[in-house]
Amino acid sequence: MSRSATATWVRLLHVYTKVSHQESDLLRRLGISSAHFDALVQTMEQEGLTQNELSQRLLVTKGNVCYLVDKLEHEHLLERRSDGKNKRLFLTSKGKQLVEEILPQQQAMIADAFAPLSAQEQQELRSLLRKIDRELT
Helix, strand or coil: CCHHHHHHHHHHHHHHHHHHHHHHHHHHHCCCCHHHHHHHHHHHHCCCEEHHHHHHHHCCCHHHHHHHHHHHHHCCCEEEEECCCCEEEEECHHHHHHHHHHHHHHHHHHHHHHCCCCHHHHHHHHHHHHHHHHHHC
């Protein structure tokens, strides 16, 4: 890896870590972990996911998702519904309400983190990251 690529990687990790810590702090103050919130948001975006599909979206193991889903189900935020061969995931009304309360705050925090970049610069950054992502998969 060239020095330039290494420096870019380190900078990307540095920024990611800072934003991730800010998000974790916000969510902790609101009474939910980042992992639980991410699972709820992914389920809200595409209700009826299987646990396997959720694990792929979250980039975690099936075992981790099973644990997450068990906890969220115990807290009445998410429910499993059988479709005959699979159990599908759906938010409960309590889960939907929680996401709807927290999501605007989380989005505002992320918008603040990216505020130093213009809309055009943000688009360019997304494009560059997409380019790298395509090569890695």
